[in-house]
Amino acid sequence: MDKEQDEIQFLGFLDIFKESLGVVSAMKKIFFQITVVMIIPLSFIYLAHIEISDIIFTDILRDEYILDRIQEGTQTYDKISDVLTSEWTAFWFFKIAYFIFFLVLALLSTSAVVYTIACIYTSKEISFKKIMSVVPKVWKRLMVTFLWSFLILFAYNILTITILILWLIMMGPRGFGLFGAVLLMLMYMAGFVYITVIYHLASVVSVLEDVHGLDAIIKSKGLIKGKLGISALIFLLLNTIFIGIQTGFEYFVVLGYGGGFTGSVWYAILFVLLLAILMLYGLTIQTIIYLICKSYHHENIDKSSLADHLEDYDGEYVPLKSKDVQLEAFDV
Structure with missing residues (x-):
């Protein structure tokens, strides 16, 4: 993080990964603590939910298969029907509980990593205890931003599905008709990547500036201009690795090709650690991209002001205000 602000904008694809590695290496102990306390549990919960969901859903499919071959109105039919109802209830309760725990840990992890990098950027002394005291307060701002992003993505999906259905009804x-449907799906994927990239940047904005929710999303939409291509490319690469880790977990652990129980356990540990590393660097990279976008748009970040606003005044987290993060254009 020793580059001048007007130099950060010129970081290329590989430079961003190199810079992210340097940031994590600069504070190995704190990032290790964040990873152990937040990111590893986050990775474990995500992969564990895949395994548990598979077990519950396999039982549901088995019982539905049996139920289809039993005459209605019999005692056996009613008994299996009751079991199915219980299994579906357990399945959806589990999904809801998983989503809540995953979301909380994801937002806490984002808050911790972004706050830590901001402290490194301002050469501010930081400790894991201080991070843990600030993070719960920053988390509330991130939650609002997430809910807005969720609503936008939900509306986007509903709109796309509606258009796709109407198109197939009219054209067949x-x-x-098929060509148009494929083209629509490609456009949908491009839009999905765009919305997701903006949300990731908005998460950083919500931590470091005085805007959150829809305002943070609008701010991110402006910041990403000029750096959308490299941001989208990095997003696609990280998600390709993510899919690879998930696929490996499903093959070696869920499907049981890990060589027995012991082998599956070791593979599970491996994939949890790989996913944790990916998440840590993913959060670091999205913060670096924020700094790159600020530099690209000539929005000078006053390090002393940022350091002041990262302090914990009277036990309350005070976010960086726009006037401090966007002081004036600097010459390049």
Whole structure:
């Protein structure tokens, strides 16, 4: 983090990964503590939910298969039907509980990593205890930003599905109709990546500036201009690695190709650690991209002001105000 602000904007694809590695290396102990306390549990919860969901859903499919071959109105039919109802209830309760715990840990991890990098950037002394005292307060701001992003993505998905259904009804699933449907899905994927990249940047904005929620998303939309291509490319690469880790976990652990129980356990540990490392560097990279975007748009970040606003005044976290993060354009 020793580069001048007007130099950060010129970081290329590989430079961003190199810079992220340097940031983590600069504070190995604190990032290790964050990883152990927040990110590893986050990784474990995500992969464990895949395994547990598979177990519950396998039982549901088995019982539905049996139920389809039993005459209705019999005692056996009613008994299996009751079991199915209980299994579906357990399945959805588990999904809801998983989503809540995953979301809380994800937002806490984001808060911790972004706050730590900001402290490194301002050469401010930081400890894990201080991070843990600030993070719960920053988390509330991130939650609002997440909810807005969720609503936007939900509306986007509903709109896309509606258009796709109407298109297939009018044009049919063959020939030109199929071509249009494929084209629509490609456009959907591009839009999905765009919205997700903006949300990731908005998460950093919510921690370091005085805007959150929809305002942070709008701010991120402006910041990402000029750096959308490299941000999207990094997003796609990280998600490709993420899919690879998940696929490996499903193959060696969920499907049981890890060589027995012991082998599956070791593979599970491996994939939890790999996912934790990926998440840590992913959060670090999105913070670096924020600094790159600020530099690219000539929005000078006053380090002394940022350091002041990262302090814990009277036990309350005070976010960086826009006037401090966007003081004036500097010459390049």
